[in-house]
Amino acid sequence: MTKYVIRRVAQSIPVLFGITIIVYGILLAAPGGPTAKFANNPRMTEAQKDAFKRSWGLDQPIPVQYCRWMGLCNPAVDDKIAGSIPSPVALIGPKGWPNFLPEALSGSTNGLLHGDLGFSISSGYSVGDRIATAALPTFILASVSLVIWLTLAVLIGVFAAIKRYSIFDQAATIFAYVGFAMPTFWLGLMLIFFFSGPGLNILPAGGMTETRTSPAFGSPDYWVYFGGHPLAAIVDLAKHLLLPVITLVVVNIAGDSRFVRASMLEALGQDYVRTAKAKGLPNRAVTFKHALRNALLPVITNIGLEIPFLFTGAIVTESIFSWPGMGLLFITSTTQADYPVLMGILLISALVVVAGNLLADIAYAFVDPRIKF
Amino acid sequence: MNVEQRIEMEVDASEVERRQEEAGSDYEVTLESLSQWQLAWKKFKKHHLALLGLGILGLLFLVAVFGPILAPFDFNTIPKLEPGAKPVAAGRPPSLLHLFGETGGLQRDVLQLVVNGARTSLFIGFSSMFIGVLIGTIVGSVAGYLGGFVDNFLMRIVDVMLSLPILFVIVVAAKFLGQGSVLLVVVIFGVFSWMGVSRLVRSLFLSIREREFVEAAKAVGVRDRRIIFRHILPNAFSPIVVAASLIVAGNIITEAFVSFLGVGVNPTTPTWGNILANARTALLQGNWWWPAFSGGAIIVTVLAVSFVGDGLRDAFDPRSQT
Numbered sequence: 001m002t003k004y005v006i007r008r009v010a011q012s013i014p015v016l017f018g019i020t021i022i023v024y025g026i027l028l029a030a031p032g033g034p035t036a037k038f039a040n041n042p043r044m045t046e047a048q049k050d051a052f053k054r055s056w057g058l059d060q061p062i063p064v065q066y067c068r069w070m071g072l073c074n075p076a077v078d079d080k081i082a083g084s085i086p087s088p089v090a091l092i093g094p095k096g097w098p099n100f101l102p103e104a105l106s107g108s109t110n111g112l113l114h115g116d117l118g119f120s121i122s123s124g125y126s127v128g129d130r131i132a133t134a135a136l137p138t139f140i141l142a143s144v145s146l147v148i149w150l151t152l153a154v155l156i157g158v159f160a161a162i163k164r165y166s167i168f169d170q171a172a173t174i175f176a177y178v179g180f181a182m183p184t185f186w187l188g189l190m191l192i193f194f195f196s197g198p199g200l201n202i203l204p205a206g207g208m209t210e211t212r213t214s215p216a217f218g219s220p221d222y223w224v225y226f227g228g229h230p231l232a233a234i235v236d237l238a239k240h241l242l243l244p245v246i247t248l249v250v251v252n253i254a255g256d257s258r259f260v261r262a263s264m265l266e267a268l269g270q271d272y273v274r275t276a277k278a279k280g281l282p283n284r285a286v287t288f289k290h291a292l293r294n295a296l297l298p299v300i301t302n303i304g305l306e307i308p309f310l311f312t313g314a315i316v317t318e319s320i321f322s323w324p325g326m327g328l329l330f331i332t333s334t335t336q337a338d339y340p341v342l343m344g345i346l347l348i349s350a351l352v353v354v355a356g357n358l359l360a361d362i363a364y365a366f367v368d369p370r371i372k373f
Numbered sequence: 374m375n376v377e378q379r380i381e382m383e384v385d386a387s388e389v390e391r392r393q394e395e396a397g398s399d400y401e402v403t404l405e406s407l408s409q410w411q412l413a414w415k416k417f418k419k420h421h422l423a424l425l426g427l428g429i430l431g432l433l434f435l436v437a438v439f440g441p442i443l444a445p446f447d448f449n450t451i452p453k454l455e456p457g458a459k460p461v462a463a464g465r466p467p468s469l470l471h472l473f474g475e476t477g478g479l480q481r482d483v484l485q486l487v488v489n490g491a492r493t494s495l496f497i498g499f500s501s502m503f504i505g506v507l508i509g510t511i512v513g514s515v516a517g518y519l520g521g522f523v524d525n526f527l528m529r530i531v532d533v534m535l536s537l538p539i540l541f542v543i544v545v546a547a548k549f550l551g552q553g554s555v556l557l558v559v560v561i562f563g564v565f566s567w568m569g570v571s572r573l574v575r576s577l578f579l580s581i582r583e584r585e586f587v588e589a590a591k592a593v594g595v596r597d598r599r600i601i602f603r604h605i606l607p608n609a610f611s612p613i614v615v616a617a618s619l620i621v622a623g624n625i626i627t628e629a630f631v632s633f634l635g636v637g638v639n640p641t642t643p644t645w646g647n648i649l650a651n652a653r654t655a656l657l658q659g660n661w662w663w664p665a666f667s668g669g670a671i672i673v674t675v676l677a678v679s680f681v682g683d684g685l686r687d688a689f690d691p692r693s694q695t
Contacts, residue, residue, distance in 0.1 A: 018533035026546055181622070181675035183629050186649060186668035189656060198659045205657065308538070315540060316630055320653075330541060331634055334548050342545055349538035357536070 005362055012354045019350045020112070024066055027339050056121065069118065069343075071111015117344040122336040127344040130329060133218055137208055138318070138325030142310045144241060145248040150303065153253050154296070157260025161268060161295075162287060172257060179254025188247045188320035195243060203243055206322035210236050217324060244321045248314065252306070260299055267295035297368055304360020308353040413611075416688040423684020429677035437495045440488035448641040452481055463658035474662035477655025483663055486643050487670050493644040495674070497559050498625035504563025505624075506617050509570025514601050514609075516571070517578025528575070534568045540630070547631050553639035558631070562624050570616050577609040611689030618682030622675045629671050645671050 035053060038044045053059045057068060117127035160169040196205035204210065208217040214236055215221035226233045267273065268291050276286045315327030322328065326345055333341040407415065417423055454460060455470070464475035464483075473483035516527040543565055551557045581587065582605060590604050625645075631637040632646025640647050645667050652664035 014529065015533050015536050018529070019536060022533065022537060022542075026542065027549070029550060177676060177679065178672065180679065181626075181672045183626050183633075183649075183668065183671055185630065185633050186664065186671065189649070189653065189664045189668070190661075193656050193661050193664070197657055197661075315544070316633070319634060330544070334544060334634075334636060337549075346538065346541055346545070349541060350536055353536050353538055 001365070004365060008358055008361055012358055015354055016351065019354075020070065020347065021066075023343050023346045023350070024069070027343060028062060069112055071113040071116065112347070117347070118340040120333075120338050120341045122333070122338040122341075127340050130341055131326065131344055131348060134324060134326045134329040136218060137323055138314055138327065140237075141241065141244055141248070141318070141323055141325060142314055145245045145252070146307065146310055148245065149249045149252045149256070152249065153256035154260050154299070156253070156257040158264050158287075158292060158295075160257065160261045161264035164265065169261075172261070176254040176258045179251055182251060184247060184251050184316045185320050187250060188243070188317060191243050191246060192320070204240050205243075206240075206320070208237065208240050208324055209233075210240075240321075240323075244314075244317045244323055247317050247320075248310070252310070256299075256302070256306070259302055260295070263298050264291060264295040267291040270294070297364070300367060301360045301364045304356050304363060306356075308349065308356040413685075413688040417684050420684035420687055422680040423687075426677040426680030426684065429673060430681060433491060433495060433674060433677070436488055437492040441492050444482075444485040444488055446485055446489040446643055451479055454480065463655045463660045464663065467662050473666040474660075476651070476663050477658065477660050483648075483666050486648050487645070487667055490643040490645045490648050490667065491670065493555055493638060493642055494625055494628060494646070494671070497555065497562065497628045497638075497644065498621045498674075498678075501559045501562035501566060501624045502617050502620045504560065505566035505620050506570050506613060507567075508563065509567035510574050510606070510613060512567065513571035513574025514578055514606065517575035518582055518597070518601055518605070520579075524575070527571070531568045531571055534565070539565055540627070543627065544631060544634060544636055548636035551636070553637070555638050555642060555644075558628065558638055562627065566620050566624060570613065570620070573612055573616055574609060577612060578605055581605045581608050611685070615682055615686045615689065618678055618685060622678040622682070625671060625675055625678070 035049060035058070038049055038052070050059070057065060060068070115128075117131070119125070120127055120130055123130065156172050160166075160172045163169055192205045194200060195203040209215070209222070214233065215225050217237075268287075270291075273286055273291050276290045277283075281290075314323075314325060315330060317323065318325045318327035319331050326349075329341065330345050332338075333345070460480065461475075462477060464477045464480050465471065467474040471482050471484065473487060475481065476483055476486065512527055512531075516524040543561060546561045546565070547558060551561055587600060587604055590600050595604070628637060628644060629646035629649060632644050633650040635650060637646055638644045640651065648667040649664055649671075652660070652667060655663060
């Protein structure tokens, strides 16, 4: 088991490395680059543009930029700061440890391998801070939706499988087809129209907190407010959470309930289910003890593969409902051409995807005793 | 001879016996033999939803081809109101004059927009699918046929591509490389939708290349390229077609989604996605018909494509009965 886990983790390292290259390549291929936004600014002189490029290291050759971003090259060398490391490619840090270890050990200053994602060009904050601020709202939205969506998908799938070809089953099938065909944002728009439009107007159309009564979510003021009026703050949050959660749940439930249904039908057709019934066990015990437990095995793998897409897939939902999470940060950074933030989010979400695949494999190997290592 | 034909022949044989018994032994029955395509069509016709989907798709294609000719869209033309009508900021609801209502702001005809959007959206969905299937088939057949190092290398690339948060990557690529052009968006979508097909084709090749007819072709000295294209690929055709239908559905939704985020096709060329993106502006003033009809077009198309996909899967599946 341990060997298997180690092997799977080792296999994902080259994948992550490949991802850094693709992420870097896409942004490099973009015409203009981060300085494109100055192109039509008459107040920027050429010298100022050059200074901007130099200060962000954009004047260096591409391999050097990549190397610095990864944290293997030391920018101090090129800037001729006294006491810097003699070689521009510093595989070994100043303290004699390999340069890709954390700062405390290797002594190097920054770079991806040290867990430093660089600085946001548009705001000047560190990318890590910006992502961390945006991660909590995304986590709240994603986890609440995930719990509801999985519970409902399993319930609908199992019930549809038990009562196969019943009216409920057929309704679930139609719902799944339409849910698959429905773009997330369209559902979001329609929900906004019904619940926040001129007719009902009972739910907020966007945001995370009521701006007139509460400070912005995540700010120090907010936590003070939250401590003072916990109930009001939670109710406010729940109201804002309702529409985005419905959007995510409805769209995601469609495929998953089908998956659970198919898996459950397969389990119900197995010999051990017939044996259990022949023994005279009550139907309920056969369905839930024998069939369901086995039917959920493939579902576990599916969940592991889907969790990352809940985080990345929230990009549209967040953008419609102005939910201040990673998706919205990603969109604003795209319009602002804030490359370091974009690369940071791409990398972190790729990491989540790889970790999700890994966990799915390991969890599957763990719950299914038939898998040998 | 493939599995379907063999099954059909067995059916035919029993059918012949049955009819001979009915008509007496001296009566001769000739049964036409069906090609794989005729057989598939026979099964496909039994799938009512698939037929419906095919009909809707055909209709949509007609709309996409002739609609923009009948109701051409020009971004720079501001529509004129009929005499006596007052401008309404949110646009007017559906009426006999404007079946799908009007947009907010300039009060364009939503039906005209949706019809023009059909051409772009369907074009993007189908042509990006062709690119994706082409790349996927080439990569998959090379990896599956050659095996060894090439296979390993190509499949690791697929692993990396599949680990990318693909929607994020498409948004970034569309924004910085697409520049609002329809053709570039098609290429970007194609480049990011081949991975599934390549895995599928590879696995098909791995099993088909061990079959006797491939061995026979090799034994008589047929070149690799001919074996791949003439002997193996036709046998792998049906699963690829089914996968392709899923890609079309996925890419139409993705286009809508990317345009909705404002990084897809320029609003000068209407697509269902950027029509919907603009529809946000008048939503809270009560204009529901603008998003409802443009989004409805997407839903109907994707439903039709997935019905056809389901029908194709059943039609090509040798285990399903005629």
